Amino acid sequence: MESPAVFVLILATISFEAAPAHTQTLLVSENPLPVGSQVTLYDKATVSTGAWIFENQFIVLIVPGQEIITNSYSNRVTLNTTANFTSLTIKSLTVEDSGMYTLQGLNSFSANAMLSVQEPVSDVTLKAKATNLVEYNDTAVLMCSVSNGTSLSYVWMNNSLAITASERIQFSDKGASLTIDKVTRYDGGPFRCNVSNAVSGGISPPVNLNISYGPSNTTLMIMPMKYTHKAGSNITLSCSTDSKPQATIKWMVDGMALDHSDSTLHLKSVTENDMGKYECIFHNAVTLRFDSANAMIKIEDPITAVVVKDKGKPAIVDKSFTMYCDATGSVGKVHWWKNGHNISSDNTTVFDMNKKTLTLNPVQVSDKGNYQCQAYNNVSSMTSDPYTLEVYYGPMKPTIMGPKYVKVGDNVTLSCNASSNPPSTYKWYFNGSMLADMSKYVTPPFTRNMSGKYTCMAFNNITGENSTVYKFLSVVDPITAVKIEAPMKHPVEGYSYYLTCNVTGPAEYVYWMKNGERLYGDDRKTMHMDNNTLKFYPVEYNDTGYYQCVATNVAWNKTSPAYKLLVYFGPKKPFIHGLGYAEKGKFAHFYCLAESLPLSYYSWWYNGSEVASTSLLVIGPLSYNMSGEYTCVAYNNVTGKNSTYSKMLTVIEAIESVMVKTDTVPIEFKDFTLICEVIGPYDKIYWMMDDMPLNHSYYYNYMYHNYTHHNYNYNYTYHNYNYTHHNYNYNYTYYNYNYNDNTTYTDMSYHTLKFTPVTKYNNGKYQCVATNRAGHHASAPYMLLVNYGPLNVTITRSDALFGLVTSLVCLADSHPECDFYWFLNNHTSPRETGSTISFPLIGNNEGNYTCKATNPVTGITMYQTKAVGHASALYTPFHGSLMLMGVFALSFTVLFN
Structure with missing residues (x-):
């Protein structure tokens, strides 16, 4: 250092x-x-x-x-x-x-x-200042401590919920102490404190508080739940409360204590003496609190019998009638029913104050029916049996059924009927003398002095009422025959004509009908001679139809048989069917038709000369100098009229032949072209596939004309003409298209049909059609079969002779069919040709077998390989069978090696 x-x-x-x-x-x-x-x-x-x-x-x-x-x-x-x-x-x-x-x-x-x-946290402990507390009275204080630890934080839990500070809950000592003021029953715990710092944490053992509470939420349940209970029934009262420790219970009835300390009180076979206010009172000896609940129990006797009665008089229309509801037991209210429907009061239906009495005033016929009363109280209801009310009335004013007019010698039945209950008795009178005492009276044969006033009287023996009605009968002669007559000449359109109605007997009025409907006069049709004659000024062909005349008098009417009127007319202007263009060397057909009755005669004229005397004109073989105007003349030998119409014919050069050719072989996914070769002049070319126009990118509209000729058929006899008209039938075929697909198109002249590329979905019958003004010329069908494949080469295996011999079959989707070659274990020389190879599963025959599939036209080759292993073990329970299998194996070894 x-x-x-x-x-x-x-x-x-x-x-x-x-x-x-x-x-x-x-x-x-x-x-x-x-x-x-x-x-x-x-x-x-x-x-x-x-x-x-x-x-x-x-x-x-x-x-x-x-x-x-x-x-x-x-x-x-x-x-x-x-x-x-x-x-x-x-x-x-x-x-x-x-x-x-x-x-x-x-x-x-x-x-x-x-x-x-x-410092890591260790030894977390929790203590409570006191554990036995009273709800709403006491305060809980809990203190959390640790043996070791620095930078401490505290989280308090009550059961599984985190405790947060509130008005009642406070934390102190940096969170180590918890104070809960005025504890509730939900503050019992278990309490835990979770102490942690950034490097460790610990949770204290749980501490529980014993909190006494209640009684509270006291409820009293009555079973069955009813407003009023039926006398003799059983009632159960159950009281419950929330309390800790368990509260004691005391029962009271109308302020008097019962000697019963259980939470359930049973009342059996109750009477009206058991009615009163029932109360249960709970007391908690720790909290020193009381709580109670009460309910009123009402008891009533049920209704035991109900019947509808009257006062012994019949119900007669327009008089008063009273019924009353007789019930055994206390009755709170009564409902009345008629034919199952509730009855309410109105102007003629009156109830007393408690509806026990029903008065009909006055009685009406509609009051008839089945009446019931239903008596109610708080615990029961009972409905009476139906009381059938029979309403007596009548007789109402009678009606007489019978004719007003009769002919001499006829018998007539007169029927008298009056609405009445019970049914009335009847008497018949003629000019004051009684004829019969029943509702129907059959007269003797009428004479002229029997015309007069016939009276019927109806009598009801309960109501004591009677009513009469009369009818006048007049004796008249009948109309015996009505017939339509016509002149001998036929009705011809444009000339006047008439029909006469011939009546036998006294007719007061005559009118005419056509085709079943009333015929009225107009500016062309008039009726004369009291409508006996119908005149046409003039007659027209639409007057054809079935005519009848009707003759009537006060008692009778008679209609004539139908007379069929056929009006001769025509000929109308003819119509010529046929094309205006025809090819040289071919034949032209014109058919002339004119509406006419009877059927017209026809003649054809060309350059002033008659060329045919029938409605059908056939011209040919055609040359150019045969072009020109052809005129049809229709003549009706009855009306003496004729009518003409002309048609222009133009002879054009013929289309001699139409043929589809190609100079390539159709191979899938390569371009392919069909060529339409036409000899002779034409206007347009279009293509067909499977007898339907092939859609291309130009618009073309053409029409075929096909018609069938039906003759007019006539059958006639004197005064009877049957006329049948058959129309010409024309079948028109229209083709409208304007479409271009993505793979097929034509050149500008439509001589070629190109596929770019062609696919097997283009297979079908193709024709090209050359058109001129004379018609359409279709080529012979060209069948397009697209060469494709091979696709989807697969090998399937099947075993025979107990699995000792295997056959492999190679299949490929291809047109034409493929040539197949089999190779074993990648040898360069094929082992077998053809789609199937069979071999025994012994020796050197195991390995990978590869099928080579080659399409001889498309030149496409595909391969598929299948592994062939040892023959599967054969199972048989008999030694003799095993020996037989061995013989088979030896035989195949000799045969295939």
């Missing part, structure tokens, strides 16, 4: 060094630390001249080539200075080693750190 003079000189040098410009923080291996441990303080800076200082006292002086340690640290300090850092290690730390440590250099460098050395 240096001499004291040198030490003082160095000290003076450091002491007068200017203060450092910046202070850094030292790195500490651990902080805080327990007593007796060691710590290393270090910095990444290299200090060649300086000092380690603790609380302004030197620990180590650092000079070039030498370290000077003060005497008090000479046995506890280790200094390390390298090119990368400077460190100081202190051993056997004490509490006095806590403080600020500084590394000071002569080059204005300074770094420091605050170190804390703490």
Whole structure:
């Protein structure tokens, strides 16, 4: 060690060094630390001249080539200075080693750190000043102490909950003491104190407080819980309270003590004498407190019988009627029911004060029904059996069912009916003389002098009332026949026509109907001769239909049979079906149709000459000089009218052939092209796949025309014409598309269909279609089958003959099918060709079998290998079987080697 003079000189040098410009923080291996441990303080800076200082006292002086340690640290300090850092290690730390440590250099460098050395906590104990306390009266004081430990902090626990300071809870002595003012029952603990510092901690054993409380929260429960109890029932009263120690109990009834000290009181087969105010009173001998609860018990006798009675008179409409509810027992209230529905009072339904009496005043027919009364008190209710109220009324004014008019010689039944309860008796009178004494009267055959007034009288033998009604009958002759007649000539559109209604018998009024609906006159249709004649000025083809005339008088009406009116018309302007363009050398078809009745005759004209005398015109084989205007003439030989229509035909050069070609082989994931070769002029080309238009990047709209011809069918006889009309049926097929996928496209003229690239999902039937104004020409189908693979090469194994022979099958997803070669253990020469190889599991047949799959078109080759080991052990319980297996093994050895 240096001499004291040198030490003082160095000290003076450091002491007068200017203060450092910046202070850094030292790195500490651990902080805080327990007593007796060691710590290393270090910095990444290299200090060649300086000092380690603790609380302004030197620990180590650092000079070039030498370290000077003060005497008090000479046995506890280790200094390390390298090119990368400077460190100081202190051993056997004490509490006095806590403080600020500084590394000071002569080059204005300074770094420091605050170190804390703490005594570990040990022997935590907890004591209570007193443990037997009374709720709300006493204060609890608990004190926590330790044998050893510094820088202590305290956490108090009541059971598992941390205790925090409040108005009632205070901490003192730096947290070591806990005071709880006016303790409650929830302050019983267990209490623990948790003492800790930065290096250790400990928890005291639990301390419990014995806190006496109550009685409180006293409750009285009555079972069953009812406002009023039925006499004869059993009642149980149970009293409970919160108390520590357990409180004693006393029972009182209306202020009188009972000789009963249990918390449960049983009352059996109670009577009204058991009614009263019941109270239980608890007393705690430690807290010297009382608490009580009480309840009122009411007891009432039940109702035993209920019946509805009347006063012996019948209930008659418009008179008063009274019923009353007769009940045995005390009745608090009564409800009345009719047909299961509650009855309330109104203008005709009146109750007395307690609803025991129900009065209907006056009685109405609707009051009939089943009546019940329901009697109530606090403990019971009972409903009477139904009382059926029969309401007597009538007779009301009768009604007579029967005709007003009858014909001579007919018998008529007259029925008289009057609403009445009980049912009325009836009498019939004619001009003052009685005819019958029943509700129905069947007359003798009518003569003209039997017209007159027929009277019915109804009588009710309970109400004593009667009522009468009369009916006048008149005898008239009937209408016997009605028929429609028409002229012999046929109705022709544009000319006048009429129908006549021929009536046999006295008709007062005639009207007409068409197709089942009433027909009225207008500016073209009028009725004459008392509506017997229907005239058309003129008749039109929409007048066709079924006509009837109806003749009526006061007693009868009769409708004629339906007459079918067919109006001849036409021909209307024809319509020509057929395309306006046709190819040279082909045939053109025109079909002419005009609405007409009867069916028109047709003729076709071209350049002033007739070329056909039917509705269908077939022209061909076509040449260019056959272009021009073709005219259809429709003629109706009944109406004498004709109508014409023309169609222009243009003959164009034909498309001779359409063919799909290709000059490449379709291999998956390579480009592929189809070529559409057309001989002859065309307008456009489009492509089809599987009979559907293939979507490309242009818009095209075309239409096929297909029609089926149905003839008009006519069947007619005199005054009966059956007309059936069949329309032409046209099927139009439209294709609209505007789409381009990512792999298929065409050139600008659509001659080529390109796949970039082609995949197996493009497989299908392809056609190209060339169009001109005359139609569409589709090529023969080209079937696209894309060559691909091999993909997903797999080897499957199967064993036979007790596992002595193995077969391997090589499979690959490919088109066309692959060529297969088998190799054993990487030999260069194939052992077998074909997808399957079989061999016995003996000799040199074990090893790795490799399948080579080659597509002869795509040229792609893939491999798959499978390891084949020893044959699995065979199990059999018989020695003879084992011998047989050996023979098989020997046989296969001979066969396969």
